[in-house]
Amino acid sequence: MRYLPLTETDRSAMLATIGVDSVDALFRDVPEQARLKGPIAGLSNHMGELAVERHLSRLAAKNVTASSVPFFIGGGAYKHHVPASVDQTLLRGEFLTSYTPYQPEVTQGTLQYLFEFQTQVALLTGMDVANASMYDGATGTAEAVLMAARINKRNKVILSGGLHPHYREVVETTCGVMGMDIRAQAPDWKNAEDLTALIDGETACIVVQTPSLFGHLRDFTALCDAAHAKGTLVIVVVTEVVSLGLLTPPGEMGADIVVCEGQSIGNGLNFGGPYVGLFATRDKYVRQMPGRLCGQTVDADGKRGFVLTLSTREQHIRREKATSNICTNSGLCALAFTIHLSLLGEQGLTKLARVNHANAVTLADKLEAVKGVKIVNDGFFNEFTVKLPKKAAKVLSKLAERGILAGVPVSRFYPEMDGLEDLLLVASTEVNSLEDMDALVRGLEEVL
Amino acid sequence: MAMNNQGRDSTPHAVTVDGEFVTFTGNKALQQEEALIFELDNPGAVGVDLEAPVTTKTRLGGVKTRASVGLPSLAEPDVVRHYTRLSQKNFAIDTTMYPLGSCTMKHNPRLNEKMARLPGFSDIHPLQPVETVQGALELIDQLAHWLKTLTGMPAIAMSPGAGAHGELCGLMSIHAALDARGESHRRRVLVPESAHGTNPATAAFCGFTVDTIPAEENGRVSVEAVKAKLGDDVACIMLTNPNTCGLFEPQIREIADAVHAAGGYFYCDGANYNAIVGRVRPADLGVDAMHINLHKTFSTPHGGGGPGSGPVVLSDALAPYAPLPFVVHGKNGFDLVEQAADAKGAKPFGRLKGFHGQMGMFVRALAYILSHGADGLRQVASDAVLNANYVLASLKDVMSASFDGPCMHEALFDDRFLKGTGVTPLDFAKAMIDEGYHPMTMYFPLVVHGALLIEPTETESKQTLDRFIATMRHLAEKAKAGDLAHFQASPRLTPRKRLDETQAARKPVLRWVKPAVPASAPVGVAQAAE
Amino acid sequence: MTIRFTNDHEWIKLDGDIATVGITDYAQQALGDVVFVEVPEAGRHLTKGKDAAVVESVKAASEVYAPVDGTVVEGNVALADEPSLVNTDPEGAGWFFKMKIKDMAHFEALLDEAAYKSFIAGL
Numbered sequence A: 001m002r003y004l005p006l007t008e009t010d011r012s013a014m015l016a017t018i019g020v021d022s023v024d025a026l027f028r029d030v031p032e033q034a035r036l037k038g039p040i041a042g043l044s045n046h047m048g049e050l051a052v053e054r055h056l057s058r059l060a061a062k063n064v065t066a067s068s069v070p071f072f073i074g075g076g077a078y079k080h081h082v083p084a085s086v087d088q089t090l091l092r093g094e095f096l097t098s099y100t101p102y103q104p105e106v107t108q109g110t111l112q113y114l115f116e117f118q119t120q121v122a123l124l125t126g127m128d129v130a131n132a133s134m135y136d137g138a139t140g141t142a143e144a145v146l147m148a149a150r151i152n153k154r155n156k157v158i159l160s161g162g163l164h165p166h167y168r169e170v171v172e173t174t175c176g177v178m179g180m181d182i183r184a185q186a187p188d189w190k191n192a193e194d195l196t197a198l199i200d201g202e203t204a205c206i207v208v209q210t211p212s213l214f215g216h217l218r219d220f221t222a223l224c225d226a227a228h229a230k231g232t233l234v235i236v237v238v239t240e241v242v243s244l245g246l247l248t249p250p251g252e253m254g255a256d257i258v259v260c261e262g263q264s265i266g267n268g269l270n271f272g273g274p275y276v277g278l279f280a281t282r283d284k285y286v287r288q289m290p291g292r293l294c295g296q297t298v299d300a301d302g303k304r305g306f307v308l309t310l311s312t313r314e315q316h317i318r319r320e321k322a323t324s325n326i327c328t329n330s331g332l333c334a335l336a337f338t339i340h341l342s343l344l345g346e347q348g349l350t351k352l353a354r355v356n357h358a359n360a361v362t363l364a365d366k367l368e369a370v371k372g373v374k375i376v377n378d379g380f381f382n383e384f385t386v387k388l389p390k391k392a393a394k395v396l397s398k399l400a401e402r403g404i405l406a407g408v409p410v411s412r413f414y415p416e417m418d419g420l421e422d423l424l425l426v427a428s429t430e431v432n433s434l435e436d437m438d439a440l441v442r443g444l445e446e447v448l
Numbered sequence B: 001m002a003m004n005n006q007g008r009d010s011t012p013h014a015v016t017v018d019g020e021f022v023t024f025t026g027n028k029a030l031q032q033e034e035a036l037i038f039e040l041d042n043p044g045a046v047g048v049d050l051e052a053p054v055t056t057k058t059r060l061g062g063v064k065t066r067a068s069v070g071l072p073s074l075a076e077p078d079v080v081r082h083y084t085r086l087s088q089k090n091f092a093i094d095t096t097m098y099p100l101g102s103c104t105m106k107h108n109p110r111l112n113e114k115m116a117r118l119p120g121f122s123d124i125h126p127l128q129p130v131e132t133v134q135g136a137l138e139l140i141d142q143l144a145h146w147l148k149t150l151t152g153m154p155a156i157a158m159s160p161g162a163g164a165h166g167e168l169c170g171l172m173s174i175h176a177a178l179d180a181r182g183e184s185h186r187r188r189v190l191v192p193e194s195a196h197g198t199n200p201a202t203a204a205f206c207g208f209t210v211d212t213i214p215a216e217e218n219g220r221v222s223v224e225a226v227k228a229k230l231g232d233d234v235a236c237i238m239l240t241n242p243n244t245c246g247l248f249e250p251q252i253r254e255i256a257d258a259v260h261a262a263g264g265y266f267y268c269d270g271a272n273y274n275a276i277v278g279r280v281r282p283a284d285l286g287v288d289a290m291h292i293n294l295h296k297t298f299s300t301p302h303g304g305g306g307p308g309s310g311p312v313v314l315s316d317a318l319a320p321y322a323p324l325p326f327v328v329h330g331k332n333g334f335d336l337v338e339q340a341a342d343a344k345g346a347k348p349f350g351r352l353k354g355f356h357g358q359m360g361m362f363v364r365a366l367a368y369i370l371s372h373g374a375d376g377l378r379q380v381a382s383d384a385v386l387n388a389n390y391v392l393a394s395l396k397d398v399m400s401a402s403f404d405g406p407c408m409h410e411a412l413f414d415d416r417f418l419k420g421t422g423v424t425p426l427d428f429a430k431a432m433i434d435e436g437y438h439p440m441t442m443y444f445p446l447v448v449h450g451a452l453l454i455e456p457t458e459t460e461s462k463q464t465l466d467r468f469i470a471t472m473r474h475l476a477e478k479a480k481a482g483d484l485a486h487f488q489a490s491p492r493l494t495p496r497k498r499l500d501e502t503q504a505a506r507k508p509v510l511r512w513v514k515p516a517v518p519a520s521a522p523v524g525v526a527q528a529a530e
Numbered sequence C: 001m002t003i004r005f006t007n008d009h010e011w012i013k014l015d016g017d018i019a020t021v022g023i024t025d026y027a028q029q030a031l032g033d034v035v036f037v038e039v040p041e042a043g044r045h046l047t048k049g050k051d052a053a054v055v056e057s058v059k060a061a062s063e064v065y066a067p068v069d070g071t072v073v074e075g076n077v078a079l080a081d082e083p084s085l086v087n088t089d090p091e092g093a094g095w096f097f098k099m100k101i102k103d104m105a106h107f108e109a110l111l112d113e114a115a116y117k118s119f120i121a122g123l
């Protein structure tokens, strides 16, 4: 078997050194009745590379890829073009096949890119510090809520109706089990929500999102002031991180913690994972942060180097008193993010953001010309909500039959809720050509 | 014959390079000094070519735009060189044996990478209509089938993002099951002293209290010690098997029965599943929930810290509480259950992650599983255990083995063999670095003093192991011979010598900040030590 | 000034009715380089044997327990900027907090210097 270097000769020689006559003898601590005598039944035996490739390629071929059709699905994961050099560089074995940088002398490569990643995240979000990544935006948001509660020792959480429903559910699940009082607001598709009145002296934090699930853009400056006046922290979530190339960063609005889904930069759609959670906060809260942190220091010769630091927050040292249980994070996805953002640079990122917005504006203008179609949003970045004269899910399936993946029906997130059936989330990024947009317009005209 | 007057020496002269030789650049040939990406800023350069926006019209609804971000500008060649140079400062499985105990640093097959990059897997959106992602759902279903069959367990939750997240999934299922039984007072979780830090951290994360079970002299957990802690407030035990000392828990069945009899559940930390895959089914050990680190047993790359994937197999008692979403066989092919209302009799405890789990890792793991098959996976466990025992047998006369063999997939030593030498486990590890090995796990598990935990994995050849053993013997003898200075000065040959972690923690510098006056030549030497 | 010790390596010095608390030289040596100290704020009520402060080195975090019941009157703010004082002057400038003791009898019952010395000699 190609991944197993030991030969039968090796095995016999090694058993002799150990002083047993079979490998079975090494499993003597296993209770007799639990020792399987041979390979587990009902499963296939080993296969060559060719056979495995065939098997998996057949499965892959059953899926419709985003690049092969006019594609407008967003809803928390976005189709962007990732430069070839990103993937080629992270495929270097020294990155791909190394572990968490526990031995800094032989992992300066990983440590330095983490330091760069932390800096990039801090710059993008307008915050002081960022950690070395979380699993994804949704888990990062739950961690942010727990962190806020640690800071002000309060128990109530207000979740905006503009928050991505998966994020809401992850917060409800993970913080709910801790006994937190979670007040999720109704879906705010009209962008009418005002959370100020809900904040009281018991509120640990409020969680808001911009662009919101429905694509609305919000300035939270006044909200942050109101929250801070009550000792409440504000967590700002960004699920489309490219928007930060154009819009005011949450840090400038006064956010205390910013959590982003970083997938859009450097990472493919991958059917939902692995992605990378970005997590940033203010200096004064750094000791309450979850996750790994890389810091700068010097080596024995006085040369600059990097190490994992402030580890006493983490599970391997603090155990049940740790700020989080996270261990493995999204290291390689963070590297993809870092390389892609380095390629973009200041000019590239701002331009990419403008191209995204321009494509969305163009599409919105075109869609508005279709009879019965309304754009709900006043403002948006690269995704907006469309109100259709029919059930969005039905329209979407009909368009899918025509080879157009038009967006996400809001009812996929809120199936039981009335009044949302005719809403469709539509995203347009730099990958959408004018022909794609026209195909969507034509398709809609046909099915409506 | 024609004389070649351009002839060059092909045999190097013996040159004595003294330790003080310093190059003009600070580089050491293949070892390049590399500044931070921010210090390489080349204003005006750009690493991507984007087409101009199709319109300058905006619809921002009146919100403000930002002035600048503060990112550096570089062309593609400079970015590629920068990150390639950084990569050269890392040890990795591809370049060296990496016997990091508890981490299962096995070979990461490139076939897995190729398969994960098939557009049919990498270029599909999690919210596409299910009719357009039937192959993806089928792949998840196939992997789930393999993992359930290998472990003998009836159900599985696929969405956890890594091992610790899997622990959370298992404990939340237990939490939900207890609540459903009307036994919400069961909030105590038993965790052996030898457990990985994520175990107590996860229990606390779920609002449970942690009660530590002391370790036995022989590195195992005894059924008596467990029984002494049982009571009607116990939610579950979190037991790692094989445990973090690299030993199979011989009383595991009795422990499971005792916990069950007392009304609790058995959570098994499956980080060390590699030792038993295909040879022992956790279901036969009385397990109620166990996470499987696909990034350990099933060869998905560690990527310098992640991403991972931590599916959790569940017993019948816990299966109804598995989190959303999950794949089911529907009328017209595969379907995805994303809402509790569609869960048909099940009572999912909620959602753990955005979307559906670490698909990219699922593809890699299935590619690995199909490559090995049921026969090959059994051989994986056999060879992993054989390799570890070979290391143990070959080193126990010069290093102090903490427990008598046989061990499972990893061999645990402690620092008794260094007693009186002044050499610490850390010094010993750093000396291994200069010899070209990534050190083993140090100072974990906590139950032995100065732990040195060696996990060779099945993908190391006997030749590699023999060289490793010879090196370890050499270093152990050198330590005993009193060459303390050698160890304390190690490593000498790395891009950086030992780093000052005290300074890093006392005055944390966690990001680059643009200097008031731009630094001149960015050679990475002490300049930014603020 | 009377000084007392605990088995958890804290010292407690009495001056009038105010007691100053810190960790012993033995403890700071065992911890290694101290990188961070969290001291209690004034007004906090402390219960004997319960968490009062946290002291961290790079690879370890330890709770410092209240040696007796009482109320905090002052935390040592100097430790925020200079945690190394715990290493360089553990029983002086490296003090953690000052407290008002609830019951003097509890103070008297702690180890005296000789008893603590013989306690650590046996470790």
Ligand SMILES: Cc1ncc(COP(=O)(O)O)c(C=O)c1O
Binding pocket: A326, A327, A328, B102, B103, B162, B163, B164, B165, B196, B198, B199, B240, B244, B269, B271, B272, B293, B308, B310
């Ligand atoms: C025994 C054990 N349990 C749990 C974990 C946590 O797994 P992960 O890092 O995937 O979260 C690890 C990983 O290091 C481990 O070794």
